[in-house]
Amino acid sequence: MQWIRYELKTTTDASSRIGELLTEFGVNGYELQDNVPLSAEEERKMYTDIPAELPPDNGEAVLVFYSDVIDGDSDAFYSTGSSLRDAEIEQNVPDRLLTKPEAFIKAFTTRVEKASSFAPITFSELTYQVEDDSAWKDKWKENFKPFRIADDVLIKPTWEPVPEDCSESDIVLSIDPGSAFGTGTHETTKLCLLSLRNYIHDDTRLMDAGCGSGILAIAALLCGAKSAFCLDIDPSAVTGTIENAEINGIDASRITAIHANILEDAAAVKKQTGEPFDIAVANILADVIIPLSDYIGDFIKPGGIFISSGILNEKSDAVEQALLRNNFTILERNTMGDWVSFVCQK
Numbered sequence: 001m002q003w004i005r006y007e008l009k010t011t012t013d014a015s016s017r018i019g020e021l022l023t024e025f026g027v028n029g030y031e032l033q034d035n036v037p038l039s040a041e042e043e044r045k046m047y048t049d050i051p052a053e054l055p056p057d058n059g060e061a062v063l064v065f066y067s068d069v070i071d072g073d074s075d076a077f078y079s080t081g082s083s084l085r086d087a088e089i090e091q092n093v094p095d096r097l098l099t100k101p102e103a104f105i106k107a108f109t110t111r112v113e114k115a116s117s118f119a120p121i122t123f124s125e126l127t128y129q130v131e132d133d134s135a136w137k138d139k140w141k142e143n144f145k146p147f148r149i150a151d152d153v154l155i156k157p158t159w160e161p162v163p164e165d166c167s168e169s170d171i172v173l174s175i176d177p178g179s180a181f182g183t184g185t186h187e188t189t190k191l192c193l194l195s196l197r198n199y200i201h202d203d204t205r206l207m208d209a210g211c212g213s214g215i216l217a218i219a220a221l222l223c224g225a226k227s228a229f230c231l232d233i234d235p236s237a238v239t240g241t242i243e244n245a246e247i248n249g250i251d252a253s254r255i256t257a258i259h260a261n262i263l264e265d266a267a268a269v270k271k272q273t274g275e276p277f278d279i280a281v282a283n284i285l286a287d288v289i290i291p292l293s294d295y296i297g298d299f300i301k302p303g304g305i306f307i308s309s310g311i312l313n314e315k316s317d318a319v320e321q322a323l324l325r326n327n328f329t330i331l332e333r334n335t336m337g338d339w340v341s342f343v344c345q346k
Contacts, residue, residue: 002069002132004101007062010123012036015061017121021111022065026098030065067098069130101128149193153219158247171222174247175215176240188309191334191341192216192283195307199279199343200225207231207273207280207299209262209292214241214255216281221250229273230257263288266295276301282308286315290322297326300346305331309341316340 010018012034019030035057097104105126115121146156146163154166158176166172196216200206204225208217211230214237221228230241241257260269280300282289289308300306306328311319313335319342323330328344335341 002130004067004069004099004128005131006065006067006101006104006126006128008064008123009125010061010063012057012059012061014121014123015063017115017119018063018112018123021108021115021121022063024111025104025108026067027065030063032061032063034061069099149190149219150197153193153197153223155215155219171219173215173219173222175213175218175244176247187336187339188283188311188341189215191336191339192281192307192309193219195332195334195341195343196220196279196281197223199305199307201278202226204278205229205275207277209280209282209296210284210288211241211257212237212283214244214257216283217241217255218245218248218250220279221245221254222248225279226254228255229277230255231260231262231269232257233259233261235259262295262299263291266298270298273299277304279305279307281306282310284308284310286311286319289319293319293322293326293328297328297346302346304346306344306346307341308344309339311340311342313338313340316342 008018008022015032015034019027019032022030035055037057097107105128108126112121112123146154146160148154152169153171153173154163155173155175156162158174162172193216196206196219200220200223202224204220206217206220206225206228208214208228208230211217211232214230217228217230218241230238232238232241238257238259242252242255245252245255245257256272258269258272260272262269276298277300280296282292282296284292289311293308296306306323308319308323316333319340320330320333323342323344328346330342330344332343333340334343
């Protein structure tokens with residue numbers, strides 16, 4: 001697939017107005033690059049554990065936006081063969097100019113100049129380049145190789161063969177993460193998988209809050225769990241979980257995946273889960289696990305286990321306090337690199 005990448009350099013003061021003008025040309029969204037510090041509310045909404053470390057604001061801003069290239073020929077797509085007709089299209093449907101870079105830049109420059117007569121708006125440069133994802137979209141797959149998460153549990157990508165040293169007694173989990181998080185290679189996922197291995201039994205009913213690719217739930221089922229109930233706020237994660245379960249031969253009756261958010265409507269999720277679970281697992285972020293700890297106990301049976309991960313060491317104390325405040329007993333605190341996971345009992 002090819003597309004056109006536009007880059008517009010302006011000032012932080014003018015960036016919002018420039019963004020408004022771009023919508024007139026069919027730009028539905030753009031990436032804003034500047035050094036303006038995020039507010040506390042903005043950081044909270046991002047659910048990020050990676051603190052923003054920016055240099056001082058220099059008043060400069062860059063807006064990056066994209067347009068598809070059809071059949072690799074941006075200038076041919078909207079051409080009718082009539083210069084008069086093409087001019088009419090460009091005048092009445094300006095958003096179509098996005099696929100014709102030179103015409104778009106000329107038209108947008110004129111629009112900014114016109115708008116500047118009412119209030120000063122400037123941009124120093126508007127450039128473009130045609131990009132192709134065929135060379136790099138699957139590049140990451142080269143580094144995703146089969147690996148063992150335990151002595152008898154091996155994880156491999158769907159496009160890799162089973163290693164020759166794999167025995168018949170090994171549990172092999174094939175995964176294609178797609179756009180969802182969860183290959184098993186990240187420390188946070190490894191921490192969860194190792195803990196799950198120690199607490200699963202034949203009658204285990206598992207809840208995976210924030211299932212991503214479904215790797216944790218599927219691993220639990222392959223290791224002997226009875227059933228798994230998965231949920232995620234990303235619809236693609238729900239689809240990916242079901243697809244990965246099928247790849248691994250998991251019967252559809254043993255796994256459920258829904259698009260839902262416990263933090264927004266725990267009661268609605270509760271209606272779909274039935275009886276409390278033996279184990280609940282959440283490999284998300286500290287800023288999500290802290291409020292989640294207020295609700296997750298309602299989904300776990302007395303004596304049940306809650307495994308949480310995705311927690312940077314610097315935020316682990318805050319997570320621990322939230323768990324204790326919600327009457328969980330902490331059984332394990334495990335670390336791997338900069339990451340921490342907790343195994344708790346209700």
